Amino acid sequence: MTLSLDTIFSALSDPTRRTILAMLLEDDMAITDLALPFTMSLTAISKHITILVRAGLISxxxxxRVKWCKLEPDALRDASVWMFAFGQFDPLHLDDFERFLEQENLAPNSNTD
Amino acid sequence: MTLSLDTIFSALSDPTRRTILAMLLEDDMAITDLALPFTMSLTAISKHITILVRAGLISxxxxxRVKWCKLEPDALRDASVWMFAFGQFDPLHLDDFERFLEQENLAPNSNTD
DNA sequence: ACGATCGTCAACCAAATGGTTGAATAAGCT
DNA sequence: AGCTTATTCAACCATTTGGTTGACGATCGT
Known part of the structure; x- marks a missing residue:
């Protein structure tokens, strides 16, 4: 469990990898497609994706000949739980958090009609 | 903001640092005290703490002559929001997450009478 | 069968990371 | 004043990380 937190947080610490995850939020994508918006080499992106796979964040x-990448958001759960269990937001009083999300307009459904 | 996510996730990716944070959950502590449970040198711990300070996770x-370290859980918020905004748990239907936390017995208040 | 496309491998590189030790600074104790 | 405690600094080291390039194996289209 400690190991998975290591690899997950470490995977999330790179902006390229976070962007890749965000792209996969839209849709499943091939590696070449995922590499498109970046200026770095395909090999570099391939390595980033390997790291995300090892962390369990994508499958x-x-x-x-095409390798489809799919987001595995469940892998974020351990990390979420760690952060919550950490006490910053009291999960028994999540209303505050919910309100905060809406304030920041960051709730994923905040702009669904 | 991207930069802060970098530094926060990166700070969280090390088990020593996560342990230090967990210790500070109990109480404010001096650096020497924080170093006690570890076998590594005081200098090493000092460096870890510097990283946590830079990430804003502790103040x-x-x-x-003693430097008291205090947890700053608010710093986790950006990261939390990112993960939530990411869609793994729908913040408008947090009940599921809440239930999950209680199941796992990881809710910080789950054992408060 | 041939050329283009998808992705990885191998080798290399510079910079960052996580650790060490020994010395230095600063504050407290007696 | 002198010893002890708390913390950092400087220099060093090995390993990891994030990137590059060039070659390679597979698969697709024609």
Whole structure:
């Protein structure tokens, strides 16, 4: 468990990798597609993706010559729980947090009609 | 903001540092005290603490020759928000998450009478 | 069968990370 | 004043990280 927190937080600490995760929020994508918005080499992106896979944050399925990447948001749960269990937001009084999210307009559904 | 996510997640990715944070959950502590449970040198712990301070996760106040370290859980908020905004738990339906925390017995108040 | 596309591998590199030791600074104790 | 405690500094070291390039194996389209 400690090991997984290590790898998850470490995976999340790189902006390129966080961007990749955000892209996968939209849709499953191939590695080449994921590499498109970046200026760095495909190899570099491939390595980043390997790190995300090792952390369990994304999964891959090879269809033909293309490797489809899929977000695995459950992997964030351990980390979430750690942070919550940490006491910064009292999970028994999550209303505050919810209100905060809406304030910041960061709730994923905050702009769904 | 991206920068702060970098430094926060990176700070959290080390088990020594997470342990230090957990210790500070109990009480404010001096650096020497924080170093006690570890086998590594005081200098090493001092460096870890510097990293936590830079990430905003703890603050320090020097009284006399002793530097008291205090948890700053608010710093975790950006990271929390990122993870939530990420969609793994729908903040508008947090009941699931709440239930999960209680299941796992990880809610900080789960054992408060 | 051939050329283009998808992705990885191997080798290399610079910089960052996590640790060490020994000395230095600063404050407290007697 | 002199010893002790608290913390940092400086220099060093090994390993990891994040990137590069060039070659390679697989698969697709024609």
């Amino acid at each position: 891959q399925e090879k269809r033909g | 320090q106040e020097k009284r006399g």
